[in-house]
Amino acid sequence: MADSRSQSSPRQARAIAGLWKSLAGRRLATLWCLSRLAGPLVHRFSRREREVTEINLGEVYPARSTAERRRLARESLTHSTATMLELGFAWMGDPERVEASIQAVHGRELLDEARAEGRGVIVLAPHFGNWEVLNFWLSSHFPFTAMYEPPKIAELDAVTRAGRERMGASLVPTNPRGVAALLKALKRSEAIGILPDQEPDWGSGVFAPFFGRPAYTATLLPKLVARTEARVVTGVARRIPGRGFELHFLPADTRVYSPDEAESATGVNACVEAAIALDPAQYQWEYKRYRKVVEEQQGHPRHQEFRLY
Incomplete structure (x- = not known):
């Protein structure tokens, strides 16, 4: 079995990398059309993605009807499919085309204000949207550093790293x-990127409300703010289907600056x-944003897996 996996992984990686390369020069309108064709198939045949999406939507939008949530689930998986198909565009496409797609x-x-003040x-x-396009723009316009975890398919590491670093981003473990x-x-007044919505390992986070339900959330941010006085913003590349992207940088909720990790x-x-x-x-x-939960047992927290999944 081990030999079979080691032999199939390079072939799988070559096929994926080849797909990205073949799609890198395609128009965004074409990629969106492909996504609209493939998205419903993902919703129908990818049971895990469909079920987790619908469970999460039921948790965060309980007031919406079942029909509304199912429609939103289909739309969400279509956008996720688009993001995957657009990786070649973001990582291998002509830089001028990628820049021009940001409308x-x-x-x-x-x-700009934070950097003018000498703050990171x-x-x-x-x-959300296409975060690789966001990385492209940030690393094109600012000295930019982001954490990087190699992909599950090890043979795709070189492709992924090259795509994310090609405009000057510095990737760190x-x-x-x-x-x-x-x-x-940050002490050099540069920009860094953090993924705020991945569950950290036990001991590296706290429980905090996410759409009203406790979610295990990383505590790296307050440590960085406390030692650097950096400004925090939220950044996303919102897709304009078939036409391009709009970047949105939003002021952070003021609670992110609290020294209290839970706050x-x-x-x-x-x-x-x-x-x-x-x-x-x-x-x-x-x-699976709600994978971990805390239950009180004899006055002490007990860690368990979230039973919905």
Whole structure:
């Protein structure tokens, strides 16, 4: 079995990389048409993605009808499909074409003002729209550092890293050495990127409300703010289907600056909620955001897996 996996993985990686390369020069309108064809198939045949998406939508939008949530689930999986098909465009497409696809940048002054004041900028970049286009723009216009975790298919590491670094981004590992690199970048008044909506390992987060339900949330942000006085903004690349993208940089919820980790994490989740409000269908709802829960047992927290999934 081990030999079979090791032999199939390179073939799979070559096929995926070849698909991205073949799509890199296609028009965004073509990629969106492909997404609209493939998205409903993903919704119908990818049971895991469909079920997790619908469960999450039921948790965060309980007041909406079942029909509305199912429609939103189909739209969300179509946008997720578009993001995957657009990776070749973002990573391998002609840089001038990628830059031209960004039709507007809202809130850039938040970044410029912070740097003019000699402060670093922490960009909270949730899984919304096409976050690789956001990375392209940030690394094109600012010294930019982001944490990087290699893909599950190891043979795609070189392709992924090259795509994300091609406009000058500096990628650092998700370990103490990477955190030290982020701190140094902020002290140089540069910009860094953080994913605010991934569950960290136990011991690296706290529970904070996300759409009213406790979600285990990373506590890296307050540590970085406390040591650098950086400004925090939320950044997303909202898709204009078939035509391009609009970047939105939003002021952070003021609670992110609290030295209290739980309060700061609450602010981080509020930032993600504000980004989702731009267009809920463009958020990647198939991620198990509520996987961990805390139950009180004899006065002590007990960690368990969230039973909905």
